[in-house]
Amino acid sequence: MITEANGNFEFEAGIAAGRQLLDVADRPTAIFATNDDSAAGVMTACTQLGIAVPDAVSICGFDDNFVAKRVWPYLTTVYQPIAELARQAANLLLDRRADNRETANVLLAHRMVERDTIRDLRVSEKVRRPVKGDDDA
Known part of the structure; x- marks a missing residue:
């Protein structure tokens, strides 16, 4: 099974990476993309291949940029403070130079910003099968 593909932090490359990961017999049930643009590309690949998000595959991005709420379903993602990241990086460089x-x-x-692209794997108590050792089994 292919476990990684290069989405190159771009939408179009995310489509290609998504197709590479998903157009196989034993496809993954979840994909974590390195940014939201790549994740949106993976979502497009899912649409092209007829794969339901999140029912058949869960997708998570990274950044929580504007793309996360421009796609449907809305993208689950990891928020990072981009402006603060840039400020801290600049300060570290200036300190080092000084x-x-x-x-x-x-x-x-x-x-984590939970939206709509991650399938909830918790099973309702009403339909849960008894597990050996359960009190009510």
């Missing part, structure tokens, strides 16, 4: 010291690692806040 005194030639090693740069520090900086962890910025990020979070």
Whole structure:
């Protein structure tokens, strides 16, 4: 099974990568794309191949940019603070240039933004099959 494909951070490359990952007999049930543009391309590949999102495949992007709410279903993604990221990077470069010291690692806040492209795998108690060892089994 193919486990990765290069979406090159672009919509069109995301389509090609999505087709590469999904146009196989043993296709994945979830795809994490490196950014929202690539994820939107994967969603387009799903449409082209007749694959339902999120019922047949879940898709998650990264960035939470404007694309995430311009596609349907709305894209689940990881938010990262782009403006703060740029500010911190510039400060680290300026600090390094000023005194030639090693740069520090900086962890910025990020979070999952749940929308509509991830299938909920939790099974309702009403239809859940008993598992060996359950009290009510």
